[in-house]
Amino acid sequence: MNNVIREQFPILQQEINGHPLVYLDSAATSQKPRVVIEALQHYYERDNANVHRGVHTLGSRATDAYEGAREKVAKFIHARSTQEIIFTRGTTTALNMIASSYARSVCGEGDEIVLTPMEHHSNLIPWQQVAKATGATLKYIALQPDGSVDLAEVEKVVTARTKIVAIGYVSNVMGVVNPVKKIAEIAHRNGAIIVVDGAQSTPHMAVDVQDLDCDFYAFSGHKMCGPTGIGVLYGKKALLEAMEPVEFGGEMIDDVGLYESNWKELPWKFEGGTPIIAGAVGLAAAIDFLEEVGMDNIERHERKLAAYAMDRLSEIEGITLYGPRHREVGLVTFNLAEVHPHDVATVLDASGIAIRAGHHCCQPLMRWLEVNSTARASFYLYNTENDVDRLVSALIQTKEYFGDAT
Ligand code: PMP
Helix, strand or coil: CCHHHHCCCHHHHCEECCEECEECECCCCCCCCHHHHHHHHHHHHHHCCCCCCCCCHHHHHHHHHHHHHHHHHHHHCCCCCHHHEEEECCHHHHHHHHHHHHHHHHCCCCCEEEECCCCCHHHCHHHHHHHHHHCCEEEECCECCCCCECHHHHHHHCCCCEEEEEEECECCCCCCECCHHHHHHHHHHCCCEEEEECCCCCCCCCCCHHHHCCCEEEEEHHHHCCCCCCEEEEECHHHHHHCCCCCCCCCCEEEECCCCEEECCCCHHHCCCCCCHHHHHHHHHHHHHHHHHCHHHHHHHHHHHHHHHHHHHHCCCCEEEECCCCCCCCEEEEEECCECHHHHHHHHHHCCEECEEECCCCHHHHHHHCCCCEEEEECCCCCCHHHHHHHHHHHHHHHHHHHHHC
16 A cells, blocks of 8 residues: 555545645544545536436436446445345444334334443444343443453353344454354354454455354444445345334335335335435445455555554653554554543544544443543554654654643
8 A cells, every 4th residue: 555545535635734644543444535526517518317117218327337336335344135134324324223113013122232331432332222121231242451352251141142243244342353254153042143343354354144153233434435335234135134124214114005005125115215326336336446445455555554553652742552462454443642632632623633522423342441531543454654654753743732831
């Protein structure tokens, strides 16, 4: 990975507060390469129409582009068929769909839903709501002292009472890759299904839903070089077929009467209303771009960068680094001595460096770490060792500045 990739991202070619921009907030949302921006422009300038209805040329171009994007997604995550790919607004919407349709129909009093304390709020609150509505109980897999998941703990919590195990493939705070394939085996052995939050894994590593044998898998386009407003719910066909739609209205119906209606087949029964056509087109362009670079190359690059960042950051006196020392993804979470992470992020912004500060939508994990908030730098294919060096120098200056002030 080098400057050739960086040059393909127009937004990165600017100065912020008089310094070349160093963007270290890709776990929140990634930047977009020129090819994705151009694909959106091309779609709106040439092909825009509503899908699945028009007999006119633009209608069929838009439909081909939209359904072509579905095929691309299916291949990208190795789904068996396009019927298993439902376009949604993002990970949050996809997880809520599983919770409000599948989970509410299978859970009842005495059933259990198993989570970890490191889940993003989007993979936590929907399950709390299911528990409240159905009488099911939430159970948590205890984390190891370094924040990782140990399979022995999974074995203890997942039992014949478990209906659903819901877990993030990659934590957006700890930088760990959870052993989802093995957890899926444990869930299935106990008669449960597994829901995987793929928001932080899909952008950064090759994903094979069949190999993982997950039952549902959710991710967002905007974290993987695509536009905002598009995401994916993958589900095994048999489960999706048995599931009731979540939204009702145009596009998702087969036949409508005054008192009764029935639905289209998969995947369209879950896509009520005009779908996110341009978003899907942009996501397809993003997948082409990522595949051209190579998911394995991206993963390798990020691991190297994260290892370098861990080494360089640990040289800073008074820094606390969270999560396992060995990084599997390009993400580091830390606190700097007594300095509030919001102050750290504000001072870094003055040097043109964008990092994230806060609870990262993981308040239970913050409590587990015994902090209110942390700073987080997250990397993607366009980041370089020079970005890490700029981060480290700015952090040293920040510490000196606040050290002198107190
Ligand atoms: N899960 C994880 C692990 C995430 O990092 C995020 C995004 N921060 C989400 C879910 C939610 O994604 P979205 O906001 O795109 O719906």
